[in-house]
Amino acid sequence: AQTVTQSQPEMSVQEAETVTLSCTYDTSESDYYLFWYKQPPSRQMILVIRQEAYKQQNATENRFSVNFQKAAKSFSLKISDSQLGDAAMYFCAYRSGYQGAQKLVFGQGTRLTINP
Amino acid sequence: SAVISQKPSRDICQRGTSLTIQCQVDSQVTMMFWYRQQPGQSLTLIATANQGSEATYESGFVIDKFPISRPNLTFSTLTVSNMSPEDSSIYLCSVEMRAGGYTFGSGTRLTVV
Numbered sequence: 001a002q003t004v005t006q007s008q009p010e011m012s013v014q015e016a017e018t019v020t021l022s023c024t025y026d027t028s029e030s031d032y033y034l035f036w037y038k039q040p041p042s043r044q045m046i047l048v049i050r051q052e053a054y055k056q057q058n059a060t061e062n063r064f065s066v067n068f069q070k071a072a073k074s075f076s077l078k079i080s081d082s083q084l085g086d087a088a089m090y091f092c093a094y095r096s097g098y099q100g101a102q103k104l105v106f107g108q109g110t111r112l113t114i115n116p
Numbered sequence: 117s118a119v120i121s122q123k124p125s126r127d128i129c130q131r132g133t134s135l136t137i138q139c140q141v142d143s144q145v146t147m148m149f150w151y152r153q154q155p156g157q158s159l160t161l162i163a164t165a166n167q168g169s170e171a172t173y174e175s176g177f178v179i180d181k182f183p184i185s186r187p188n189l190t191f192s193t194l195t196v197s198n199m200s201p202e203d204s205s206i207y208l209c210s211v212e213m214r215a216g217g218y219t220f221g222s223g224t225r226l227t228v229v
Contacts, residue, residue, distance in 0.1 A: 035218075043206055045159075045220035091158060103149055104210070104218060106158045 002027045004094050006107035013082045014115050020067075021077045021110050023092030031097030034068070034075045035104070040088040048090070051075065053097065079112075087114045118143050118213050122221030129199055129228050136195045137224045139209035144189035150182070153206040153223075162207075165192045199228045 003026045013019035025034070036048040051059045051068050058066050063080045079086055092107040121140045129135050139148065147166050151159040162182055163171040171184040185193045196203050209221040 043208075043223040043225065045208065045210075045223075047218065100146075102212070103161050103164060104159075106160075108158045 002029070002032075002094050002096070002105050004092050004105050004107035006090075006092055006110050008110045009108070010111045010113070012113040012115055013079075015082055015084060017082055018078060018080045019082055019112065021079075021090050021092075021112070023075045023077070023107055025073050025075065025092070025094050025107075027073070027094065027096075029096060033095040033097065034066075035093040035095070036064070036066070036075075036077045037091045037093060037106075038086075038088045039091065039109075045091075049077065082114050084114050084116060087112060117217055118145065118211055118219045120209060120211065120219055120221040122209055122224060124224055125222060126225040127227070129226065131200050131228055133199055134195055134197045135199065135226060136193050137207055137209075138193050139191070139221050141190045141211055141219075143213070145211040145213065146189070147212065148186065148192045149210040149212075150184065150192075150194045151208045151210060153208065155205070159208065162194070196226065199226075201228045204228045 005024045032053045034051045038046045038048050049059050049061045049064050058068050065078050067076045089109045089111050091109050093104040095104055096102045119142045123138055150162040152162050153159045161174050162177045163173045165171045165184045165186040167186045167189050181197055183195045204227050207224045212218050
């Protein structure tokens with residue numbers, strides 16, 4: 001079974017600075033998807049960024065980018081120019097590449113605080 | 117992407133009672149996923165609901181405690197039965213519209229007293 005590990009329960013960063021959240025995963029599959037989700041106090045799960053394992057290029061969405069190291073099974077999220085609205089729980093998640101709808105396996109989460 | 121309407125958004129229930137949570141999707145989907153998020157924890161999959169067949173439950177979750185209905189391709193319910201304070205959690209439904217395109221309901225915050 002696949003597992004996802006986030007080793008940082010909490011992180012904090014000064015507004016406008018850059019922060020990196022860590023995520024490692026364990027799988028024997030070669031085809032899969034990785035995600036970062038954000039959960040603010042509203043409870044709504046918001047997709048931040050997605051990475052297909054077969055793509056070597058790291059995904060980027062505006063101020064959010066990932067460092068995907070497939071051999072090391074590492075998938076970190078970098079947030080540049082941190083804003084107060086970035087404060088939330090961040091979850092790393094894994095999806096098998098098998099055909100058909102598949103469940104997400106989540107990491108334990110990292111609580112990100114932005115200091116003004 | 118799909119839009120999911122989940123309700124209730126929150127409820128406070130007496131122990132020993134049951135609560136049914138509803139999720140309505142604005143388009144047809146094959147599978148719906150039900151997750152539990154205990155206080156301060158991550159999301160754990162309870163079961164996968166496929167229209168026309170019984171739900172598939174993850175280890176540690178049983179149908180008698182969490183019965184699921186999936187009467188059509190746009191709707192599903194999760195019931196939390198015979199509740200105890202340990203069932204106090206956020207419950208979320210989710211669908212996958214395409215590979216990697218997951219949408220979540222807004223969650224139901226359940227408090228059992």
